[in-house]
Amino acid sequence: MLSLPPDRRVALATGLARFGDRPALVEGERVLTYAALAAEVEEVGRLLGGTRRLVLVAAGNDRGSVVAHLGALAAGHVVLLTADRDASVAELVATYDPDVVVRGGRVDERRAGTAHDLHPDLALLLSTSGTTGSPRLVRLGVEGVQANAESIAEYLAVRDSDVAVTTLPLHYCYGLSVLHSHLLRGASVVLTSLSVVDACFWDLVRAQGVTSLSGVPHTFELLDRVGFGAGVPPSLRYLTQAGGRMAPDLVRRYAELGQRHGFDLFVMYGQTEATARMAYLPPDLVLEHPGSVGVAVPGGELRIDAPDPVTGVGELVYAGPNVMLGYAAGPADLARPREVTELRTGDLARLDEAGLVEVVGRVARFAKVYGLRVDLDRVDHVLADDGLVAACASDDQRLVVAVQVEGPARPGPGRRLEARVAARVAARVGAITSLPPSGVRVVAVREIPRLPSGKPDARAVLELAAGSGAPEPQDVRGTFALVLGVERVDDEDTFTSLGADSLSYVETTVRLEELLGTLPTGWHVLSVGELEALRRRGDAAQRPRRRGRSVETGVLLRALAITAIVATHGNLVDLAGGAHLLLGLVGFNLARFHLTGTSAPERARRLVRSATRIAVPTVLWAGAVTLLAGAYPWRTALLLNGVAGPASWSEPAWHLWFVEAVVALLLGAAALVVVPGIHRVERRWPFWLPVAVAVAALATRYDLVSLRGGDEIHRAHVLAWLVALGWAAARATTWQHRAVVSLLLVATVPGFFGDPAREAVVAAGLLALVWAPVVRLPAVVARACGTLAGASLWIYLTHWQVYPHLEDRWPLLALLASLAVGVTAQRAWTAATAVGGRAVRGLRSGRPAIQRAAPEGGSVIAVSPESSTGRAPGTTLTATGVPAG
Template sequence: MTLVATDPSTSGVPFARDLALHGDRPALITDAGVLTYSDLAELVAERARFLGVRRRLVMVTGTNRVHALVNYLAALSAGHPVLLAPGDSPTAFEALRAAYDPDVVAGETVHEVRATSAHELHPELALLLSTSGSTGSPKLVRLSRENLQANAESIGTYLGLTADDRAATTLPMHYCYGLSVINSHLLRGASLLLTDLSVVEPEFWRLFAAHRATSFAGVPYTFELLDRVGFDRMTLPSLRYVTQAGGRLDPQRVRRFAALGRRAGWDLFVMYGQTEATARMAYLPPELAEHSPHAIGVPVPGGSLHLSPADDAPDGVGELVYRGPNVMLGYAESPADLALGRTVHELRTGDLARCTPGGLFEIVGRRSRFTKIFGLRLDLQQIEARLRQAGVAASCTGDDDSLAVAYEGGHCPEHVRQLVAEAHGLPARVIHTAAVAELPRLASGKPDYPAVRALATPSEAAPALGSDVHRTFARVLGHHDIRDTDTFVSLGGDSLSYVDMSIKLEQLLGRLPERWHTTPVGELAATAERTTAAAGSAPPRRRRVRVDTTVALRAIAIVLIVGSHIQVFDLPGGAHVLIGVAGFNFARFHLTTAERRERVRHLARSTARIVLGAVTWIGAMYLLTDDYEPASVFLLGYLFAPEHADNYWWHFWFVEALVYYLLILLAALCLPAFDRLERRRPFALPLALATVGLIGRYQLVPGVELATPLVVCWLFALGWAIARAERTWQRVAVSAAVVATVPGLFGDAGREAVIVTGLLVLVWITDLPSLPLLNRVAALLATSSMYIYLTHWQIFRPIDDFSRPLALIASLIFGIGYALTVPRAAAWLRASWRRPAAALAVQRSAA
């Protein structure tokens, strides 16, 4: 073993050694205040003196905290190799500590294991990092002083970093991407807004604005979160640029964020890198992002990219190879490897790429068995090897969302899931497992990975993981892996499932938050846990129950509609209230999802559910009775059904009108221009559409009597505007519109009073006091309101001559039963479509 005593002035990494050169400029901005570069240099120098000049392996807990940054910089400045360990995974931390036996462990306090190193440390070795997806693995990337300095300078150059820049730390320090933000900013004397807050937290954006931050970094999942928090509507005058790496960002999202940045005055830098290249290998110049969103761009300054021939690759496609001063020394798999010098001179990325005529590189696939989940690059062969070491024979495959593991033997699925989760830093919920008698293989004897994927895909009946809240979301919405960051809206919830979910959640949470449908599931689960803990051993007491206003309105309206048709009482107007509620729910559920394509899919699914239930029932009644024409079966009664006494096409005016509105809006949302207009003018747009709808309301087309869907469409738009009315003046404005336009619609003061009252309640009241039993009844009626409306025409007729109240009750009960049948039938149809694919996979595995 060789112990090397060195002079820290010559062995340290320059950007860590030269902090004092930036003087009194702000270096770190924290909750506790501001540290200047002079302050930071003093702290680093003091810690460096403690570490001494004799090189030792220093294990640093990587967190976005001042003490972690001081430990890291002190070791680098004094020439000590740093083993940077995750600060958010005790299991991974202890695994690294056991594997590499560090001489010093530096967390909030510094523990000196030994005065001299137990290892032979190569003179160039500066930093050891886990490869993406192998957090806690003995396999580490060995980086040199030149690697760190060169990569920081390269990033600073293409980002145009200056001392006036100020980056928010949106990524963990132990992740190479997050660390590269720190290194490049400290090199240029820029500032770091040191925080571990998430971009979904309002406090993050308050700090970002208050401290005039100029940039933040994100992985693809970060941009999903930005969509959910309404980033496109934020005003951030200090923001200069946003960077993205850590996995492929959907090209449409690249184009959209690039366009957003162009309008708002900031740049989007899409970047490509690996830990083996100290972080970055390529970047896409911002001015090209909208036109070339599929590309990773050009090499970073000082580096070069070329394509190496790859077997079976199409013409023009090869393995992407990178050369540059930031390419790692090599891997370390044990402490003995810390003595090695350079064993790698170029980086074979494993990605298949092509180069466009314009000189931009594009990734088109993977050569080796890697996948990325949440920005973590996972070596599937390594996962299989780790499981074999644990006595589990397994085959693994994955995509951007989940990992599928098929395994032999009688192991507990949860045990297998936890083995993978803890070893690779993945949440257990994205790991799907399947126990098999024998691993599926192709005729060649090679593993059949498509069969593994099919076998390990959760079935309709798969149990949900997590808390009672997670399981409730899974049951109601039919999803199998509910993430903490998911919301009711992002999971495809709509007005039909909203009622059931709200009632079940209220039982778990006590009282629902006002915007629970856009609140992350993790926050709702935490609230439920606090509610349970607060109850503790306290004596049971009667809990105050409330009901969502839309639920109450839908329940009351459907009773008024059916009761008025049967003539139990005479209180018409409920259907027109439901038109307004439908517009409200359209905005609440279908416009909250930020991604345009997701809005379209969401609305299409919801519309299809309504159409399926309506067409099925009306089609059956067409075959069994003489009440309807074929046009009514396809919801085209207003357009094509003949007007004669025996044709009751008008029975379904409400359903037809609603479907027409949704289909028109579905087509409109397919247009990027309409989608952008809605985002920019969320309240003004529906109010303008309501104004246009008054042409139908007041029959302003000379010589033409307009059909009911055109006459009442302004009510749907008003409901939409009510959902978007967040300020008092907006609520006043839409209330005035209701009061001004509804009277005179029928010449029936009672009916108009019902409509006005219902819509004004929708404007001003979010929930109403209720009772547990009343809540359950309201939930059943509201969830089933569409189906009750469809079916009541045939149900009440044989009964109303005998007893009108009984006819009302029978109509409500039958409609509820039909409402419960339709989603089960839809689930059966989906399962029927999936069954042949699963059967094929099983046949292939048996072969």
């Protein structure tokens, strides 16, 4: 343990043992007493060593995360708490270089001591609300963490007999405050990741006698959906609500429900910058003042800065011991002392007639559209008061309002209902803001896009206005993949096993109801295969057929390009240029799917994985047909023809040039993004960096730099400019950006091939990608495009072995047969890799967790049901005693 004085360690974590045999944590069937928790917390502190360190804890709602967090706090280390997600962890590790990373109950000691100068008052680092994994962190002090827990426990009157349940993630300041305030008073906390929409959650609540539930406004929407009012647990003592403004009507309704069932409703207000809470509304005032956040928490003070003489509205300022030390943007900031003594919340507020604080908007949530200043919070609040679930955002060119609607989004009554809602909202917003109809875009959605904290995601709301253009999934697998954002969904997967959460539940429910009709009870634990069987047994004739579907232009171009390639090779048409058009699409998708908001190492890994997914099937196919039929030289089969093959075009050596170029350019992009500084430049100038790369790559296109002569129009380094322009097209968010990309295309594509028709195909295709991101097609055509686009790699690989046998006599049959063989091969490969993936997962699930070796002088720390040192079952963190190295 560290030799820090008690006032440099968080008391709520060091004083656990005083509650003895009272239950502290409940997880599944296991109950951990305070005495046992204190022992495990002390052991973690011992294992972390005698040097004060920066400890990143990737937290889930589980016992290992709680013990690691408390152990580090109790020993005086600095905890960086984040979500247990790859992107979040990678971003923070890359930015802050923590000494220790705790994830999944395992501890990775990245060095023996510390690389950081840590201020003695610093205890905890949290991402600001809603920005999980963001490198900008809130620095919270030892005193602040303790003081806020005491304040919350005081106004909620938390008792040692109380039982809380983790309805919110522990990495979120609100969820963490529930844990801290209850442990401070010797109460119990039930650890679970179940959602409030899950029947198993309510079984757990009743079995454990849960006395309090906490939620953000979205949680209360979900409670409505599951009929909470008809089945209030008898043990419930109070509900707490924070994390954003809840509509007054909903506040009043839950307060009245509490009066009928004997529980209180606490409306609260806070920010991560104040550790958690700054104000609360006493339950006896809720019915009379449902729009208020109440009074300052014990020990704090609230004031209105420079109130308007007429409205009384000004910026809300808070002072108290729980105010943060300041922000951190990098490791050097961790040594800085307190820089904030009072918190300017950025919220606009006023005092009502009873002297209670009412938050009415955000200082920064104003937009200027058509020269009019628009208060976005006021729009949100008015729509909420009208009974609508809505969120608005603006890019200063238009106001986008997302409105949540129930029912299917399909032709017929459901579609008319959405149109009526959109018209109603547009008229209401126009009346509020004085904006003309052209300045307001209303989008009807099944579920408001939300951040991990449950708050509306303003950026995602803006993106809705552009229209996703993605075809609606027509099966259960596609629905799960779309809503949950997973790459592959297998037959035995379930909604729960795929890592779903409450934020995705409602949207998935609505989509599945459209596919299946009435959903069976417990659908979320049924496998995809079982749900697909229900869909197939349904009466498809009773579901109206879609007259048309929106398709991304990129998907259409990919399907047309691969068809043109095969048709040209098979002597059906003469329409060259498809492969080079596909290279532009490679750059476009590279930006959309690989260069997203993650760390530089994670981006590079994504690019390498993508290159591998292309290279592996290519080498296997080319190798197989070479061994069986002598199809290719070995350099071609190994994708080395461009660097070791003949300089000029010769068949069949150059048949796979396109795949070779794609793999090389993806690997080149991976190398680029790990160059120091490039990651930061791309995040700051996401459009202008690819433009600069494209301009620089023109050096090879115009032979200013010649790396290897010969057949240059098929060599990766000469084609890099096309990929970079596709990248820039994906980042073009304004008409000026699109104009820049268009000018570069028009200026650089002509003359490259010496074939005007071929150049026109490439330029026209990429210009369509820039200016028309979505097209509307008949449903059958849209499905065909999706099939061909998805199988384009395998069509390209296999068509060389199909069309030569048919091109002279039956060129159309050569095309159709090549497409059919490619689609079949793609499906076979997908099935084979799915089986392989399941086999690998099965092997992994049967293995004990293999821990990574610690640095020299360190140890390896593991999770096991039973300690290898002979301790009782339930031990969470255990030193295995394996020497480093």
